[in-house]
Amino acid sequence: MYYYILDQHNLPIDKFERLQTELQGLLTEFKISGECARVTPLRSVADLVDTASQRGAKTLVACGSDDTFNLMLAALRGRDFTLGFIPFDEQSYLAKILGVDNLFTGVKTVAARRIEKIDLARIAGNYFISYLEFGVMSQDLKSANWLTSLKLLSTETKSYTIRIDDSYNVNIDALGGLAVNIRSTSSKNETIANPTDASLDLLLLEKLNKADILRYRKIIAMGCLEEVPKTTVIKCKKMEFLEPRGANLTMLGRVVAKFPATVEIIPQRLRMIVGKNRTF
Incomplete structure (x- = not known):
């Protein structure tokens, strides 16, 4: 049985109702009707x-x-479901990751029912499949112009203490970083941000000079910190964010936890319906 959760979120009501009507028609056309709840x-x-x-x-x-x-x-x-996603938002980040770039493709993908088992990350009792941001990476760098990027990325570093796999502590002065399971620039051929490798990737962005900021600001905004000089990359199964206490961990700009907090990976825990153009 399919159960569809419809969410208006920030959409204008007329656009949401149009998408809802279109969705119901497509579900009938592809013979995957189920209960729709708003x-x-x-x-x-x-x-x-x-x-x-x-x-x-x-x-x-x-x-x-x-x-x-x-x-x-x-x-x-902890309940056992197969999950799918149909985007109502043209700017959806997850839609690109999962290969469902619009409503029609989303419905078609659910109907095709190609299922991949992917790693699931957990923090403070909550689950996520993408990544967490901290420090300067919590800022909206994608929409920032070059001057704003320069100001944000020229701020002073903070002293971070992060414990890795219950084994050792990383003490580093950094602008911020990412705890990554998957991102829109993931690839089967890449070792970073692969959601099937039973690992998380910790990317720590260190202090940059102005020339490097201007050169790499777009790459930083995309989250590809491993391509930036002086970035520390650590692959692990568990990371404990210890210091500075009270610092935010965010997901797409929304605060999900504060230091101290623990992030860990659960290998191949999630059954996800994916499209052929997924990024992993």
């Missing part, structure tokens, strides 16, 4: 995941934004 002020994504579980649904599909999917993932609490 997020409201009285029914959160977590409430709808609970309802889906009670009704015996086997496949949960988030229809909306990246936040819709992340909230659905966080609400699983």
Whole structure:
């Protein structure tokens, strides 16, 4: 049984209703109709995941934004579903990762039902498949112009202490960094951000001179820190962010935890419906 969670999020109501009507038509056309439930002020994504579980649904599909999917993932609490994603947002980051760049492709992908087992990351009892940001990487670097980027990336470094695999501590002065499971620039041929290698990647961006900031600012905004000089890259299964206490860990700009916090990988935990143009 398919259970579709529809979320308006920040969409104008007329656009959301148009997409909802289009979605229902496509679900019928591809013969994958199921129960559609809409997020409201009285029914959160977590409430709808609970309802889906009670009704015996086997496949949960988030229809909306990246936040819709992340909230659905966080609400699983160990329950066993196959997951899908149908984007309502043209700028969706997860849509690119999963190879479902629009509503039609999303429905077609769910119908084709190509399932990949991918690693799942966990922090503070919540789950995610993409990456976490901290320090300067929590800023909106993608939309920043060169002058704003220069100011942000010229800030003073902070002293970070991160424990790796219960084995050793990394003490480093850095601008910030990423804890990565998967990203839109992932690839089967890359060792960084591969969601099937049972590992996380810790990328730490150290102090840059102005010339390097201007040269690499777009690459930094894309999250490809391993291509930037003076970046430390560590592959591990568990990382504990110890210092500075109170520093934010964010996901797409939204705070999900504060130092101290532990991030760990759960290998091949998630059954995900993916498209042929996925980035892994």
